[in-house]
Amino acid sequence: MPANPAWPPQSAPRLYVDTALGEGVAVALDGNPAHYLIAVMRVKAGDTILLFDGKSGEWAATARDIRKRDLVLDCVAQTKPPEPVPDFWLCAAPIKKGRIDLIAEKACELGVAKLQPVLTRRAVVDRLNLDRLHAHLVEAAEQCGRNMLPELAPMVKLDALLRDWPDGRHLFFADETGGAPIAEALTAHPGPAAFLVGPEGGFDPEERAAIRAHPAAVPVSLGPRILRAETAAIAATAAWMTLNGDWKGFDPQSD
Amino acid sequence: MPANPAWPPQSAPRLYVDTALGEGVAVALDGNPAHYLIAVMRVKAGDTILLFDGKSGEWAATARDIRKRDLVLDCVAQTKPPEPVPDFWLCAAPIKKGRIDLIAEKACELGVAKLQPVLTRRAVVDRLNLDRLHAHLVEAAEQCGRNMLPELAPMVKLDALLRDWPDGRHLFFADETGGAPIAEALTAHPGPAAFLVGPEGGFDPEERAAIRAHPAAVPVSLGPRILRAETAAIAATAAWMTLNGDWKGFDPQSD
Numbered sequence: 130m131p132a133n134p135a136w137p138p139q140s141a142p143r144l145y146v147d148t149a150l151g152e153g154v155a156v157a158l159d160g161n162p163a164h165y166l167i168a169v170m171r172v173k174a175g176d177t178i179l180l181f182d183g184k185s186g187e188w189a190a191t192a193r194d195i196r197k198r199d200l201v202l203d204c205v206a207q208t209k210p211p212e213p214v215p216d217f218w219l220c221a222a223p224i225k226k227g228r229i230d231l232i233a234e235k236a237c238e239l240g241v242a243k244l245q246p247v248l249t250r251r252a253v254v255d256r257l258n259l260d261r262l263h264a265h266l267v268e269a270a271e272q273c274g275r276n277m278l279p280e281l282a283p284m285v286k287l288d289a290l291l292r293d294w295p296d297g298r299h300l301f302f303a304d305e306t307g308g309a310p311i312a313e314a315l316t317a318h319p320g321p322a323a324f325l326v327g328p329e330g331g332f333d334p335e336e337r338a339a340i341r342a343h344p345a346a347v348p349v350s351l352g353p354r355i356l357r358a359e360t361a362a363i364a365a366t367a368a369w370m371t372l373n374g375d376w377k378g379f380d381p382q383s384d
Numbered sequence: 385m386p387a388n389p390a391w392p393p394q395s396a397p398r399l400y401v402d403t404a405l406g407e408g409v410a411v412a413l414d415g416n417p418a419h420y421l422i423a424v425m426r427v428k429a430g431d432t433i434l435l436f437d438g439k440s441g442e443w444a445a446t447a448r449d450i451r452k453r454d455l456v457l458d459c460v461a462q463t464k465p466p467e468p469v470p471d472f473w474l475c476a477a478p479i480k481k482g483r484i485d486l487i488a489e490k491a492c493e494l495g496v497a498k499l500q501p502v503l504t505r506r507a508v509v510d511r512l513n514l515d516r517l518h519a520h521l522v523e524a525a526e527q528c529g530r531n532m533l534p535e536l537a538p539m540v541k542l543d544a545l546l547r548d549w550p551d552g553r554h555l556f557f558a559d560e561t562g563g564a565p566i567a568e569a570l571t572a573h574p575g576p577a578a579f580l581v582g583p584e585g586g587f588d589p590e591e592r593a594a595i596r597a598h599p600a601a602v603p604v605s606l607g608p609r610i611l612r613a614e615t616a617a618i619a620a621t622a623a624w625m626t627l628n629g630d631w632k633g634f635d636p637q638s639d
Contacts, residue, residue, distance in 0.1 A: 212608075231486075238615050240607060273609040310634055312626045352495060352631035353467075354528040360493050364622035371567045371623040376607035379565055 136177070137189045137208055142170045143179040145267045145278075150185045150204050159199040167195060178202055183270070183278030186211045214277050215374040218243040218298075218323035220290065221362050223254040225329075228359040233262045235363045237269035237279050240370055245323070246284040251330035257284050287336055290325075291343050300325055300345040301369070303361050304337065308348030311365065315372040318347050322373065324365040326358055391432070392444045392463055397425045398434040400522045400533075405440045405459050414454040422450060433457055438525070438533030441466045469532050470629040473498040473553075473578035475545065476617050478509040480584075483614040488517045490618045492524035492534050495625055500578070501539040506585035512539050542591055545580075546598050555580055555600040556624070558616050559592065563603030566620065570627040573602050577628065579620040581613055 144166070148156050158166070166172040172192050180202065181187045187209035190202035219241045221232050236244050244266070246257050263281055270278055285293075294300060299318045301311075302325040308314065325340065332340065340346050351361055370376045399421070403411050413421070421427040427447050435457065436442045442464040445457035474496045476487050491499050499521070501512050518536055525533055540548075549555060554573045556566075557580040563569070580595065587595065595601050606616055625631045 235615055235618075238609055238611055239619060240609055273611065275609055310626075310632050312632050315626075350631070350634055352625060352629070352634050354493055354495055354530055356493055356528065360490055363490075363618055364494060364625075367619035367622040368626040370607055370619075371565075371570075371626065374607070376605070377565050377567055379605055379607050 137179060138177060141177045141179050141189070142166060142172065143181070143187075143271060143274075145271055146180050146182055146202075148182060150180055150182045150188045152204060152206065154204040156180065156190065156202040156204065157199065158202065163199050166192070167197070167200060172200070177205075179208060180204065181270070181276040183267075183276070184211060185276075187276045209276055212276050213375070214242045214275075214279075215240055215370065216321040217241055217366070217369055217374055218245055219362060219366055220245040220247045220300075220323050220325040222247050222249045222252050222326065222328035222358065223257045223284070224252075224358050225254065228357070229254070229257070230261070230265050232359050232362050233265040233281075234269045236366060237266045237275060238273045239363070239366045240275075240374060240376075241279050241366060243280040243282060245282045245290070247290050247325065248284055248286045249327055249336055250287075250333050252328040253330070254328070259283065287332075288339070291339060294343065294345050297321060298323060298345060299347050300340070300343060301347045301349050301365065302326070302340055303351050303356070303365065304341065304348035305331065305355075306337065308350040311349045311351055311368050312372065314347050314349040315369060319373050322369060324362065324369065326362040326365070329358055392434060393432060396432045396434050396444070397421060397427065398436070398442075398526055398529075400526055401435050401437055403437060405435055405437045405443045407459060407461065409459040411435065411445065411457040411459065412454065413457065418454050421447070422452070422455060427455070432460075434463060435459065436525070436531040438522075438531070439466060440531075442531045464531055467531050468630070469497045469530075469534075470495055470625065471576040472496055472621070472624055472629055473500055474617060474621055475500040475502045475555075475578050475580040477502050477504045477507050477581065477583035477613065478512045478539070479507075479613050480509065483612070484509070484512070485516070485520050487614050487617050488520040488536075489524045491621060492521045492530060493528045494618070494621045495530075495629060496534050496621060498535040498537060500537045500545070502545050502580065503539055503541045504582055504591055505542075505588050507583040508585070509583075514538065542587075543594070546594060549598065549600050552576060553578060553600060554602050555595070555598060556602045556604050556620065557581070557595055558606050558611070558620065559596065559603035560586065560610075561592065563605040566604045566606055566623050567627065569602050569604040570624060574628050577624060579617065579624065581617040581620070584613055
């Protein structure tokens with residue numbers, strides 16, 4: 130690769146593609162991504178485009194065969210390796226459309242490794258459009274510079290989540306009936322973790338008892354105000370990243 | 385006041401009113417709030433309604449003179465005193481409609497004392513509908529149980545904000561050119577604070593230099609990913625509440 134600091138150009142469009150990337154791979158694009166590159170970004174033959182597939186890092190590709198509605202991108206070289214992502218899962222009950230979309234978008238930006246939808250009894254929404262959530266993750270990754278997409282797991286029921294919970298992963302959850310202040314709980318429980326957030330109506334008492342009884346569970350308090358489900362999810366994720374994740378010790382000057 | 389644990393009823397509607405509340409004050413309501421109580425909540429004469437005006441705590445009131453489109457509420461007794469709110473301001477550049485609304489909603493839920501809109505050079509939006517932002521603060525306060533509304537200040541230019549900055553208040557801001565990890569910066573700077581967040585395009589280099597040169601400024605890093613303006617605002621507020629605000633040391637069981 131040319132050790133040219135001006136390459137790839139900072140202004141190069143950056144795009145997620147659903148194709149495994151690697152040196153010499155040719156990516157044929159049509160539909161919306163092609164329209165974006167051809168009509169919006171006015172890409173010409175030979176221009177550099179940055180691509181990521183969610184797991185192989187970021188790649189520079191060169192445009193060719195530009196027609197009205199499609200083009201081909203040739204992968205030239207990896208510009209960034211797959212990035213380390215902090216080992217944090219967000220387990221969230223489905224909530225109303227705009228608000229679960231917000232959880233997906235912010236989870237990706239904030240650095241969540243896995244988004245695990247969880248069905249609970251008081252959920253007012255019991256189906257989830259995983260394609261739509263995936264699209265929100267992709268858009269957020271394009272925006273925030275992530276190359277690794279958060280894993281989007283299929284929805285599981287709460288009892289199955291608890292039954293199959295992996296050893297060695299803390300399960301933080303906001304319990305309005307009591308819990309340590311989140312700063313205290315996070316400091317006392319470093320390492321792989323997840324935060325579990327219920328639906329608009331919260332967990333029912335039996336569910337709460339089952340979560341509290343789980344050996345991995347760490348009940349936490351998010352302060353004196355009643356947070357909406359998506360606010361709790363975003364705030365707890367930000368708190369974890371701040372104290373236990375990769376916001377701790379990150380120095381942009383050495384990046 | 386009757387020391388009756390069943391009063392006021394937990395199911396009582398809770399509503400913001402734009403009238404200074406106090407014992408014996410009669411609040412005449414029409415329009416949307418009256419429609420909500422009469423048609424949606426089906427309030428009858430003698431029913432208890434919880435009211436707050438954003439500064440006088442929460443009051444129980446009794447409904448009377450219920451007509452088709454209006455009713456009167458008599459303030460009976462204060463049910464909660466004005467609550468302490470942590471001394472944290474959010475200073476935010478105007479951004480696109482839905483996203484600045486989100487900042488207002490989450491600022492209120494998370495516990496911000498003051499929302500200060502700040503005009504910066506790269507702002508793509510240079511006017512702000514304060515009435516709409518106020519409505520979002522009110523709705524969030526009704527939802528999260530806050531009685532004190534965040535103060536909503538008129539928009540100021542960045543240079544005026546810096547010039548008139550009060551002594552003794554830290555001014556945290558996310559600086560992509562360098563800053564301490566936010567956990568470190570917050571721990572080193574307890575006490576009254578504000579977080580300043582720029583518009584979609586960030587601060588321009590001159591603005592950044594002016595902020596950094598301010599004696600109150602504390603540049604912080606919010607990790608390796610590029611956060612949208614509203615994500616930075618929400619995440620930094622959650623981090624401050626976690627480490628320096630009223631989420632620290634809060635025990636719901638003693639509340």
